[in-house]
Amino acid sequence: MTPITHRRTAWSLILLGATALGLSLSGAAQAADPIKIGVIAEAQSIAGASIPQAAQMAADEINAKGGVDGRQIQIVAYDNHSSSADSVRAFQRAVNEDKVHAVIASYISEVVLALMPWAARLKTPFITPGAASNEITRAIHENYDKNKYTFHGYLTSAALALSVCDAAKELLVEGKKMKSAVIMSEDAAWTKPLDIGYQECLPKIGLKVLDHIRFSPDTTDFTPIFNKIEAAKPDVIITGISHVGVQPTVQWKNQQVPIPMFGISSQATNSTFGKDTNNAADGVLYQGVSGPGVAVTPKSVPFAENFKKKFGNYPSYAGYTSYDDVYMFADAIKRAGSTDADKMVAAMEKTDWEGTIGRIQFYGKEDKFTHGLKYGKGLLTGLMLQWQDGRQIAVWPKEVAKSALKFPSFIKFSAN
Amino acid sequence: MLALQILIDGFAISALYALGATGFTLIFGVSGVLNLSHGAIMVAAAVAAWAAASVFQLDSYSGALVGVAVAALLSLATYFTVVQPIQRSNKIPNEEKEIFVLTATLLWGIMIQEAIAYFFTNNAKTVLPIIEGVVNIVGVRTPKNELFTAAVCCLVIGLLWVLVNRTRTGKVVLAASMNPRGVTILGFELTNVYIVVWAIYGVLAGIAGVLLGMFLGVSSYSVGPLTASAFSIVVLGGLGSVSGSLIAAFVVGYLETFTAYMISPAYRSIPALLLLVIVMYIRPQGLLGRR
Numbered sequence: 001m002t003p004i005t006h007r008r009t010a011w012s013l014i015l016l017g018a019t020a021l022g023l024s025l026s027g028a029a030q031a032a033d034p035i036k037i038g039v040i041a042e043a044q045s046i047a048g049a050s051i052p053q054a055a056q057m058a059a060d061e062i063n064a065k066g067g068v069d070g071r072q073i074q075i076v077a078y079d080n081h082s083s084s085a086d087s088v089r090a091f092q093r094a095v096n097e098d099k100v101h102a103v104i105a106s107y108i109s110e111v112v113l114a115l116m117p118w119a120a121r122l123k124t125p126f127i128t129p130g131a132a133s134n135e136i137t138r139a140i141h142e143n144y145d146k147n148k149y150t151f152h153g154y155l156t157s158a159a160l161a162l163s164v165c166d167a168a169k170e171l172l173v174e175g176k177k178m179k180s181a182v183i184m185s186e187d188a189a190w191t192k193p194l195d196i197g198y199q200e201c202l203p204k205i206g207l208k209v210l211d212h213i214r215f216s217p218d219t220t221d222f223t224p225i226f227n228k229i230e231a232a233k234p235d236v237i238i239t240g241i242s243h244v245g246v247q248p249t250v251q252w253k254n255q256q257v258p259i260p261m262f263g264i265s266s267q268a269t270n271s272t273f274g275k276d277t278n279n280a281a282d283g284v285l286y287q288g289v290s291g292p293g294v295a296v297t298p299k300s301v302p303f304a305e306n307f308k309k310k311f312g313n314y315p316s317y318a319g320y321t322s323y324d325d326v327y328m329f330a331d332a333i334k335r336a337g338s339t340d341a342d343k344m345v346a347a348m349e350k351t352d353w354e355g356t357i358g359r360i361q362f363y364g365k366e367d368k369f370t371h372g373l374k375y376g377k378g379l380l381t382g383l384m385l386q387w388q389d390g391r392q393i394a395v396w397p398k399e400v401a402k403s404a405l406k407f408p409s410f411i412k413f414s415a416n
Numbered sequence: 417m418l419a420l421q422i423l424i425d426g427f428a429i430s431a432l433y434a435l436g437a438t439g440f441t442l443i444f445g446v447s448g449v450l451n452l453s454h455g456a457i458m459v460a461a462a463v464a465a466w467a468a469a470s471v472f473q474l475d476s477y478s479g480a481l482v483g484v485a486v487a488a489l490l491s492l493a494t495y496f497t498v499v500q501p502i503q504r505s506n507k508i509p510n511e512e513k514e515i516f517v518l519t520a521t522l523l524w525g526i527m528i529q530e531a532i533a534y535f536f537t538n539n540a541k542t543v544l545p546i547i548e549g550v551v552n553i554v555g556v557r558t559p560k561n562e563l564f565t566a567a568v569c570c571l572v573i574g575l576l577w578v579l580v581n582r583t584r585t586g587k588v589v590l591a592a593s594m595n596p597r598g599v600t601i602l603g604f605e606l607t608n609v610y611i612v613v614w615a616i617y618g619v620l621a622g623i624a625g626v627l628l629g630m631f632l633g634v635s636s637y638s639v640g641p642l643t644a645s646a647f648s649i650v651v652l653g654g655l656g657s658v659s660g661s662l663i664a665a666f667v668v669g670y671l672e673t674f675t676a677y678m679i680s681p682a683y684r685s686i687p688a689l690l691l692l693v694i695v696m697y698i699r700p701q702g703l704l705g706r707r
Contacts (some may be wrong), residue, residue, distance in 0.1 A: 044533040044636075048482040070581045082538070187682070216682040218641075220632045223425055227418075246540035247633040254559040256550045267539060280546045 008318070021066060034074040035339060038094030039322070040087050040105035040115075043079035046270040047107050047242075050319025051129055052077035053311050055104055057303075058326035068330045069337075075326075076100055084114035091115050093123040101339040102126065104325045107154075107266075107318040109133035109189040109342070119149040123341045125332075125348060127151040127325050130318030134158050134193035137363070141370035148345050149361060150373040153321050153328075155289065155382065157190050159375040161197025163382035164238065164263050164287050167396045169205040171285075171384060171405060172262065178235035181207040184225065184261075185240030186217045194240045194264065198285060202238065210234050217243035222251045231301045234259060235413070241285075242266035246276050253280035256410035262384075263287060271314035274390040281387040283407045289357040291319040291385045293402070300356045324355030419557050421672075422677050428562045429568035430669025432628055437649040437661040438573060439620030442606040445656035446613045449474025449517050453525030454621060455493055455642030456532075461622040462629030463532055464540040476544040483629070484541070484622035490528070490617025495610065498524045525639060532637040540638075541583035565627045572623055573662070574639035576616070580658075589613055593656070613680070645685075648692050663703055667691070 039055045042048025052075065057172040059073040063327050067073060069313035076098050087106060093101045095118075102118070106131025116139060119126035124288055128136070134156050138391050140147040146413060155163065172178040183198050185191040195212065210232040215225055225248075229237055237259050241248065245267025261284050267273055268286040292314045295301050303323055307315045315323070332347035333339055349371070353360045363369045373380055384396035386405060393403045426532045436458060445451050454549055465483030474482065478539045502508060502516045532538075545561035552558075580586040592599045592609045628634055634642075649668050653660030676684045695702065 044538045046537050046539050049537065199443075219684075220638070220641075220679050220682075221425075221429065221673075221681070224673075224681050227421065227677070244540070246542060246635075250542040250633050254545060254561060256557060256559075270539070271541075276466075276539060276541055278470060278542060280542070308539065 001097070004191055020121065031070040032069075034072045035068055035330070035333060036076055036098065036100040037326060038075045038076050038091070038100035038103040038105075040078045040080050040090045040094065040103060041318075042082045042106065042108065044079075046272055047081060047266060047316040047318050048082070049077060050307075050311075050316040051104065051107070051322040052332065054303075054307060054315050054319040055309060055322040055326045057310065057367060057398065058323045058330075062327070062330050068334050073326065080106065080111065082108065084109075084111050085415045087111045087115055088118055091118045091126075092122070095124050098137050100124070101333075101341075102344065104129055104153075104322055104329075107131055112136055112150075113139075113189065116147055116150045120146045123149060124281075125149050125151070125341055125344045127153040127348075128326050129153050129321035129327075130316075132194070133159055134192040135189060136370040137372040141365075141368060144365050144370060145241045148365075148371070149341065150371060151348055152369075154318070154373065155375060155380065156372045157192075158197045158369070159373070159380075160264055160287060160382070161194050161201055162375060164198070164384075165201035165205050166381065167287065167384035168202070168207060168236075168238070168262060169202075170398075171396055172236055173206045174406070176235075178413075179206065179208060180210050180234045181236045182211045182213065182229045182232050182234040183209060183237045183238045183240065184213050184229065186219075186243055186279065187214045188217055188243060189257070191240040191244065198238055198240070198263075207236070219244065220247060222248045223255060226252065226255060226257045227257065231258060237261045237263075239263035239265050239289070245273070249273075249277050249278040249284055249291060253277075253282075253408070253410075255281035258410055258412040260407055260411050261285065264318065268301050268387065269317040269385075269392075271392065273348075274387060274392075279387075279390050282389065283411060285405070286387050287383060287385045288317055288383050289380065291383060291392050291394055294383060294385075294400050296358055296383070296400065297354050297356060299354065318410065320356045324353065324357060324360060327355065328353050417555050418677060418680050420521050420554060422673050424553060424556055424558055424562070425677075426670040426673035428566045428631065428662055429673060430666040431566045431573075432624060432631065432649075433645065433649055433669050434662050434665035435569040435572060435620060435627070435664050436624040437646045437653070438576060438658055439624075441650045441653070441656060441658055441661040442576075442589075442620075443613055443617050444650065445658070446589055447499075447592075447610050448514065449499055450514075450521070451494065451499075451617075452499075452518060452522040452643055452647075453528060455619065455639040455644075456525035456528035456645050457487050457490050457494070457621045458534060458625030458628065458642050459634050459636060460490055461568060461625030462530055462543055463536050463541050465543045465626045467536065469544045470582045472601030473650065476546050480546065480626045483626040484619060485624025487625060488615055488618035491614050492611070493526060494521065495614040498634070500610075525643065526683045529636050529639040533643075536636075538636045540633045540635035541629065542633035545630045559615035561630055565631050568623065568627060572620065575618070579616070582672060585612060589616075646655055648689065650702075652695055654702030657702065657704040660702055 038215045039052045041051035056075045059075045080087040102125040109131040112131040113126045136152045265286040269288050336343040336347035361374045363372050386395050388406045394400045459485040464478045464486035468482035469479035498520045547560040547564050549560050649664045653664030671688045672684050
């Protein structure tokens, strides 16, 4: 055969294959259209990278069991480069071109707040697996008819502050007889309500707030901040950090700041945090909704282990919630019997789902935190974990605690 | 005590700035290239040192060496794949080459930055300190590694001075910065001089990057601010003037540290930038500028 006929044969084979593929695809589509869920996340950050991975895992599991009423779940992932503008474009593309039925997006409050109006305009159910700002639920509460398409799939900053205070009361005030604290938070949308929450609840549990430091998330040298904190002589530093994490932690250790850090430190929830900080993280206490080896519900540990088997590392906190979110959407679609947006929203509001982070219900239209996760015993309380010898260990609440508090030698307890 | 704290902290950060800016200004002085991929090369060095230590389990010295080697290689790659083709191109008019090099190195830097973010995420990384622990200097608890950083920076800058002023290679480099044509007439291949300068630059940027990774930590987000700070230090000191850059590095380093301690860490970089604007108005050639 001459090369030309070779090429012809090849082309006709490809055409034949494509036609066959097209036929089989359209045949399947006629049987049942897939349910499409758009996932918009920060693929380059550790917290964000787990979001599409976990969503895909949930979809694969649901599909392996036959899907939702015979319909397969299809995840369409978009990288938003941590940018609100990119996220909005991805949202528009997801709804208008890729025809998704629901969207899971981002762990950054600023991004979520930028997407909310688009969820309203394009009438598409939308949930965030990791943002925290109270502004999200407040906007839903104040303009329910417009913003009801948005759900807040992670604890609000107010709830996070409560969770930190609940843990601090038992671990620090009762356990270590601590009396005073300095709040150290990065300047971002999510920490404003967090700090208000801290300032309210810390004095109530017996920790006097000596100083309150808000710093720019661009800060690279934390020496002046630690200096100022040390000068106030608090028993503990209560943190509210997410955009930063590695740098303050490493400098805390290198400078041997003798005061423990306790609070929200989102980067510390990543299983790679120990390596990223060369184990400077040892002793850091952080609030979480999950952690490797912590059986918050029977689903938590199997999910984390399967995730690790598949992707090589444990999921970030937003990975757990993103996994739950896919199941909750699937559950809502099943109960609604439809992918109609308004019917889905109505069904989502009735969610009562045992996920990997606890029992998930949403606050209603009349509650202050509309479409936020209900906080409380028997639902979600969060955990307190500590980095110990390069591992994340649950230390609160008692039911899941695996170890007592353990600090590096440079930490001095003035109260003891 | 606060004054001493500012003195110590400011010195370490200034020495680090000086090291980073020296290489940057050297390249400009010799070959007229403003290398806007500077920050990316520094971050690449730090991330490579981090990866060598925590992924491949090397000790901190070997990790640091890997970081410096990566920076040297990247620097040579910058010269051969980005700068040289533009300088040799017949299609680009000579008077436009500078702006082409500027744009090309900026884009090259963004490519390196994105590659780092893609392979190592944009979360910050820190290099394992070579010396652990702290010392108490008259009541100021100072990490030993901070002193080490300052010492290495001063030593390397000293070595650079010896290299440029006391060795034959250095003298050729110096001559090339004064009169490139004269050097060619004396029988030296200008390209070889450039290769030497880019290699020296790579080592300097690498050491600065690795030390910064130990001292404060870096992420792919640091690329822009690092390039910007080197650029403003060099402009402040006078483009192409190594001693001007050294002075400017200390001015900027101390001004930033003073602001961070006395006013607020959030306004850290503002006074230095204001100073830059003022200098541009009253002395556009910079503190020790030649032109």
